[in-house]
Amino acid sequence: MDRRDFLKIVGISTATGAASLCGCKSKNESGVAGGELGPIPTDKMTYRSFPTLGDDKVSILGYGCMRWPTIPNPEGRGEIIDQDAVNELVDYAIEHGVNYFDTSPVYVQGWSEKSTGIALKRHPRESYYVATKLSNFSNPTFENSLAMYRHSFEELQVDYIDYYLLHSVGNGNTLRQRYIDNGMMDFLMEERKAGRIRRLGFSFHGSKGGFDEMLSYHDQYHWDFVQIQMNYVDWNGSDAKYLYETLAEKKIPVVIMEPLLGGRLSKLPDHVVGRLKQRKPESSAASWAFRFAGSPDMILTVLSGMTYMEHLQDNLRTYSPLVPLSEEERVFLYETGELIKQYPTIPCNDCKYCMPCPYGLDIPAILVHYNKCVNEGNIPKSQQDENYREARRAFLVGYDRSVPKLRQANHCIGCNKCSHHCPQRINIPRELRRIDEYVEKLKQETL
């Protein structure tokens, strides 16, 4: 059972509980909507403001628009965004105090900006901040970049953009190639001056060296904010600590992306969930990750790509208001992170930047299935394992369910067109080959 199902069940049981108690006096108060925690408050959201950002008051929960719900396309092939559901989610979020929406021209196969724009248009312009990006990965010419920039205004139906980001920089020469050499950087500075861009920043994927280089331009470009990835699992081992501390030192507000690692910090091995629940029985596993990401002072907002109402509600509860982590809780989380790291999951956040694979593979689905099996203990190491039979069946049957046969790992030819799109820098062909070999061992029972 994942977080969503759990919440659904909790929601249903509490709702029926509330209904049955209607009219008679509640004795133990456990039947109210929202369980012991009560209804989700609409006026308790934590907001952050910084002198460098003027009057901006940004909700600590930011809406990531990368994972909008989709439905099968009524005209046949593929999927389309479920606009009704998007409207509902956006309305609910704004009603409960969320005011930051982060999208990009490439999200949800290029439909995210338009869909987000439609939903936001139904609210007063000053009631929200919208963030989008210059995602000129495939064609970084000035003309193309400019067209992409202008197109964002059309799609979002706005005449100014609150937060504008250079999308995914820091790896190699990305800044120079995509923004400086083509003249876009100068153009964007002008736009900021003209007020069509209110704040200019960048989202960062790369190494410490790349980060230092980006910040060395601070005097020249004056980054209003920087978006980085941060979570309690990677805090000590990766660069996140360095990135955050450097930014804090320079007084640059920080936006956090992937606080849950694409859901990997809510879909946890059972005993880790048990550990977190033991500490705070009413709080979800995800809430820990959100509190971790939101606690530091220099955090402007924490983005979450909430596909389901239940995710949104859970996060709203966590942040209305945010109870900062105590030092003791922080240590507890680092220890938890160490436990999680012992599980050999592949660090895929299901962002789908690697897609479409020219040979038709469904890369994220394969990796997500593998991770699911890792977390559920369905990766037997040998036939002598106690649960070998069940685990083998769960892995193989689940594999065929999650990934159509023609899109499975054995069709990877190793062309490596995917890897350099991966923000997590996963060596995708190598992982797919490893999974394929494992599947063969399971199928042939030669483990």
Next chain:
Amino acid sequence: MLRKTRIILAAIFYIAITALFLDFTGTLHAWLGWMAKIQFLPALLALNTGVVVLLVLLTLLFGRVYCSVICPLGVMQDIFAWFGKKVKKNRYSYSPEKKWLRYIVLALFIVSLLVGTGILAHLIAPYSAYGRIANNLLAPIYQWGNNGLAYLAERAESYAFYETEVWIRSTTTFAIAIASIIIIGILAWRGGRTWCNTICPVGTVLGFVSRFSWLKPVIDTTKCNGCGLCARNCKAACINSKEHSIDYSRCVACMDCIESCKKGAISYDHRPRKASSNEESSSVDTSRRTFLTTTAVVAATTAIKAQEKKVDGGLAVIEDKIAPERQTHLVPPGSLSARNFAQHCTACQLCVSACPNGVLSPSTKLDRLMQPEMSYDRGYCRPECTKCSDVCPTGAIRPITREQKSSTQVGHAVFIMKNCVSITDGVNCGNCARHCPTGAIQMVNSEEGNRRSPRIPAINIERCIGCGACENLCPARPFSAIYVEGHERHKEI
């Protein structure tokens, strides 16, 4: 009592054999596989003398109970006939034996088997005909049911059921299956066992034997009042009530006449019975249900179109593979040779039902129509699987172990350079070499001495077993850049 026993036994056999065709997991076969192996023609073709002798002895003892109990096509006809009788009671009547038709068909059948092109044999052999119907018409319905359960299981995070792909393996065979069920169904509906007593070669052969069977229905002329009720309920049309005689070559020992006789004049005995002392036998009034709505028989008209799973918008479209024209067709490991396979296979489709990899499908070529052959456009002959050899009742595919299979060469891979993605797309691939279970493929530079030239597969035919992993997993579409040619005779490598 006798009739009830017959019906219960028939139901058990019929359900079990049908289940054998429907079960795609391969678990039932271990328990029920013998039911296919005791079918007359498969046993005969497998030179399974023990079974043949046993069946002949059975017939000598009890008459053609084989036709009433063991033969699934016979039982299927009884089901149709049952509906027919619901519509119109007492619908049958005696008709003389059509000897010339029976013998000519039998002769043609034998010639057809001997010559080796068994189309006629496969068309009329009862077990083959039923297998065709079960595999083409019943299996898809069963699989859809399973897929429904799999859908529910998936929602419940259970791995008890898994989805299986429903597809038509050969439209020709599918059409023949529909024609078979319509023709045999109508004949059974109107005239009971007309098929068994005119066309069916097994019926004719067993008819020779059953003339001399020890136990058979006999008419006690002293009790018989000549009402003819027995004849009008005899689905084999073999009771001449006027002359009090029964044609035992056509009687399938169904015992219907015994129960239908109100005077108790017919008994299952080894000789004509003399006058009985007890005149007042308990005449059982057969339960008569006067009216029943005729329910629809198996709905075979549903448009069956192999449906691919839907694709997400973010996924590249995958073109279907097209099977190449093979000079020599491929038959599964264990068949020894194409000839051995052709001679023994009754085209019953049991292996086609059992193949979990979508490799086997009935041929559309006239000289081996409906006999299965291998193709690798949907899957390949996986190293751990020996299901077809496990289920084959006729010895067309002999039992084979995994180890034997992995060293049995059924064909060899052929490279088509102009299709290879390393040439057409300029990418590194090597997927064929990576998945070859015998290591028969290595990747070499296409230009000698030029280490930057595209790398192409070099096939060591001596190590190749023809499993088709390379052909199936080749990224080139619709035609693979590497495909398998069949071998006339298989060999150990």
